[in-house]
Every structure is written in C-alpha cells, then in structure tokens.
Amino acid sequence: MSPIDLLGLGLLGLRTRPARAALSALGIAIGIATMVVVTCIPASSSATLTRELSALGTNMLQATAPAGQAAQVPLPEESVSMVERIGPVTAVSAVANTHTVIRRSDRSDPGDGAGLTVLTAYLNLPHVLEARVDRGSWLTEATARFPAVVLGAVAATRLGITDPAVPEGGPQVRIGDHWFTVVGILAATPLSPDIDRSALIGWESARAFTGFDGHPTVLYIRAHEPAIEDVRAVLPATINPQSPANVQITRPSEALTAKRATENTYAGLFLGLAAVALLVGGVGVANTMVVSVLERRGEIGLRRALGASRWHIRAQFLTESVALAALGGVAGTTLGVLAGAGWAVHQGWLVVIPASATATGLGGALLVGVLAGVYPASRAARLTPVEALASA
Structure with a gap:
C-alpha cells in the first residue's frame, strides 16, 4: 500500500463522520492556539519592554x-x-x-x-x-x-x-x-x-x-x-x-538588571495552561478514535477477511488520528498567530511571532495525534476477522 493510498484510507473516516471529526479537531485547535498565543503574547510584551529598557541606556x-x-x-x-x-x-x-x-x-x-x-x-x-x-x-x-x-x-x-x-x-x-x-x-x-x-x-x-x-x-x-x-x-x-x-x-x-530579569519570566507562567489545553485536545482525539474502532468493527473484519494485515489496519487508524490532529494543529496555529498578533497590535506592542511557537504548535499536534492514535490503532489491529464480523 503506497503512502498516498494509506493517506486516502486514513482520511476516509474523517469524510464519513465530518461533525465528529470537526469537534475532535476543534479540541486540538484550541490547545494549539492556546500554546501559540501564550508564546506570542509574552514574546511581544517582552520585546516591547526590552526596547523600553534599552532606551534607558542598558548598554x-x-x-x-x-x-x-x-x-x-x-x-x-x-x-x-x-x-x-x-x-x-x-x-x-x-x-x-x-x-x-x-x-x-x-x-x-x-x-x-x-x-x-x-x-x-x-x-x-x-x-x-x-x-x-x-x-x-x-x-x-x-x-x-x-x-x-x-x-x-x-x-x-x-x-x-x-x-x-x-x-x-x-x-x-x-x-x-x-x-x-x-x-x-x-x-x-x-x-x-x-x-x-x-x-x-x-x-x-x-x-x-x-x-x-x-x-x-x-x-x-x-x-x-x-x-x-x-x-x-x-x-x-x-x-x-x-x-x-x-x-x-x-x-x-539598573535597568539592565531589570531587563535581564524579565527576559525569561513571561513564557513559563503560561506554558502550563497550554499543556493542559493540549492534553484535553489529545484526550478528545483518543476518545474519537476509540469510538471509531468500536463503530467500525464490521469494516475492520471485512478488510481482514479480504487480506488486509494487522499492519494495514494499524496504519489506517494511526494515519486517521494523525490527520485529525494535523488539521486541528494547522487551524490552531493559524488562529493562535492571528490572536497573538491582534492582541499585540491592540496593546501597541511590537508584534513578535517566534518561529518556535509555530513549529511547536504543528509538532505538538502531530505528536498528540500519534500518541492518541497508538492505542486505538493497536486495538483495531488485534481484532481477528471472525471476532470483528461477529461483533459488528
């Protein structure tokens, strides 16, 4: 099975259940957006404060x-x-x-x-x-x-x-x-x-x-x-x-001391909130994938009976989980960047969008998708054709 075929198969579950997929992706998007926002806003605030302190002659x-x-x-x-x-x-x-x-x-x-x-x-x-x-x-x-x-x-x-x-x-x-x-x-x-x-x-x-x-x-x-x-x-x-x-x-x-003290203060205060929001999104994806396995036992049994291996089943559900999280990650990163920039402009701050924020947002979404999909994918792969068809 080629990667393109695998991706199409993984997206099949999202297309057939768009409302559930959208709600699950929304959970990821909220977590990622929160992570990006709480990175961008402190970065913008810190850059503005640093500029103001530098104007006091710190160098x-x-x-x-x-x-x-x-x-x-x-x-x-x-x-x-x-x-x-x-x-x-x-x-x-x-x-x-x-x-x-x-x-x-x-x-x-x-x-x-x-x-x-x-x-x-x-x-x-x-x-x-x-x-x-x-x-x-x-x-x-x-x-x-x-x-x-x-x-x-x-x-x-x-x-x-x-x-x-x-x-x-x-x-x-x-x-x-x-x-x-x-x-x-x-x-x-x-x-x-x-x-x-x-x-x-x-x-x-x-x-x-x-x-x-x-x-x-x-x-x-x-x-x-x-x-x-x-x-x-x-x-x-x-x-x-x-x-x-x-x-x-x-x-x-003395402004130099104050400037150095503020450089590492802001981000750590909010990262815990972002981590909790991301965890909630990951639990939502995992729950969606577990329910998807339960609802699609007939499909799993039929594919196994037609020759699909356990690896194929595992890859299908894992791809679906990662795709679901990736959609939420892209949406969340975009929303977080826009919200962070909008707030900075509203406050009259410098607009700072750290590259690490967007990279972490997308990377965090993919990681959540992999972790949330491992158990449901493994559970689906362990089903035998007879067991899956009998419980459908």
Whole structure:
C-alpha cells in the first residue's frame, strides 16, 4: 500500500463522520492556539519592554576623571581612539568642558552663565546618546570648525531662544569673547540630562576660540550588552594606562538588571495552561478514535477477511488520528498567530511571532495525534476477522 493510498484510507473516516471529526479537531485547535498565543503574547510584551529598557541606556557606560582631580589628571586626548579598539564596544563619543561662559548679550555679567555649561562635543554624540535635534541641525564637519553652537533643551529655554532660524542667519550668543551662531536646538536627552543644560560647540572650534586643551571630560561608551561588565572592567586601564585609578566608570544601568530579569519570566507562567489545553485536545482525539474502532468493527473484519494485515489496519487508524490532529494543529496555529498578533497590535506592542511557537504548535499536534492514535490503532489491529464480523 503506497503512502498516498494509506493517506486516502486514513482520511476516509474523517469524510464519513465530518461533525465528529470537526469537534475532535476543534479540541486540538484550541490547545494549539492556546500554546501559540501564550508564546506570542509574552514574546511581544517582552520585546516591547526590552526596547523600553534599552532606551534607558542598558548598554552605555560613562568614563570621567574623579571629582576634584580632573585638573590634575585629565583623561588623555587619545582616550576615545583607545576605547574604540575594545572588541565589544560599538560606539564611543566624548564631550569636554571648555570652562567658558555663555551669555545672550555682551552687556550681561561676564561671570553669569545662567547655570549653563559650554561643552565641546564629538560629531557622533547624538548617535551615541540617541539624542534628537528638535529644531535646526546638528554640527557638521564644516560648522564644527566655525563659531557655531547647538543648545540643549534647557539651555535654549534659559537663553530665550526658540528657533535657530530667527532672526535671519540665526540668533547669536556670546561664548567667552566671541559671538557664536545658534544652528540647532536639541530635544531633551533622558540618558544624559547634563546635555540639556549645555551649549555644544565643535572640537576644532573650541581649540580656536576658547583655548581648549583637547582633553575630554566625559566619554560615552556603547557596548554589546552581554559584555557590558567585561568592558567596564578594562576601561580604566584602556583609557589611561599610566594612571587607571584616575578614571571613574559608571556602573551599568539598573535597568539592565531589570531587563535581564524579565527576559525569561513571561513564557513559563503560561506554558502550563497550554499543556493542559493540549492534553484535553489529545484526550478528545483518543476518545474519537476509540469510538471509531468500536463503530467500525464490521469494516475492520471485512478488510481482514479480504487480506488486509494487522499492519494495514494499524496504519489506517494511526494515519486517521494523525490527520485529525494535523488539521486541528494547522487551524490552531493559524488562529493562535492571528490572536497573538491582534492582541499585540491592540496593546501597541511590537508584534513578535517566534518561529518556535509555530513549529511547536504543528509538532505538538502531530505528536498528540500519534500518541492518541497508538492505542486505538493497536486495538483495531488485534481484532481477528471472525471476532470483528461477529461483533459488528
């Protein structure tokens, strides 16, 4: 008997009893759908929470000179390029305090900086800090050489500047003894509130107009999250090999601990429910197959009398059981994926459909079909032709 003949024979029982087959497949579908849903929903929720926690800087470190010692032991000028050589590090940027005062007018008190700091910044600073320019533009390789400045959100408010395009040519502020043109205003930067209260100028511009010595004050380091602690351990010696004790590294954000704690929490909470639902579906298939054997004794006896072996009978009922479970598995997987995606969209989460969820759903259905069909198939195969025809 070819596999195609065997499949056709196995599907015969489903076609002749469609209502019973549909109800049995529904039991499997509900179990599989539950399994897929309780996998997809936690995966979507976890991915969304992980994204939100990542926005808090779980993969970012800051390196500074200890308070009170910056003037004596500043960070080396080449510290950024040294940190870039660390394998897990993905991005490095830096700022430095120019120790100058920013004013809106040259007639205001030269010592009154309104609590604002003038920093010189690397051009990749917005990328590393995930900062966004609210109005205007960030510094470029061209503007970083000239007296151009970008204001943090708080700095712009305190200086009374709301639009870098007004007046024509851009508003100007006084930094030290020079006028600088405001070319942009940053949105608030939650990862580094100090940037909000700062005016940022180019590295070369700072050297030319403020007497900046080239030593960075703060390094911002992004690294692969699993290696963040290892990177932190080697940073002091990398940044300042001559005096690593004079480099202070922030600890990884506590959000990193929270993120790791949530990664394996959700799915385990619901898998028990899915297993119970799947078990109920399997019992339904087994019950259907046992009843099918009892009702079809005449058919079994006639096939045995016409030469069908016990293997043929066993294969027929086992195929029918697997086909019944497979139909339920396909329906349940489809329903589970749609329900999981729909719920994620409704909640505003990322839609995550793990491949393992669909594979487990279909695989679980087939496994249930095999296990549920073994006993009924074996029972049917043990019937002798005479016994089967006599009890028909």
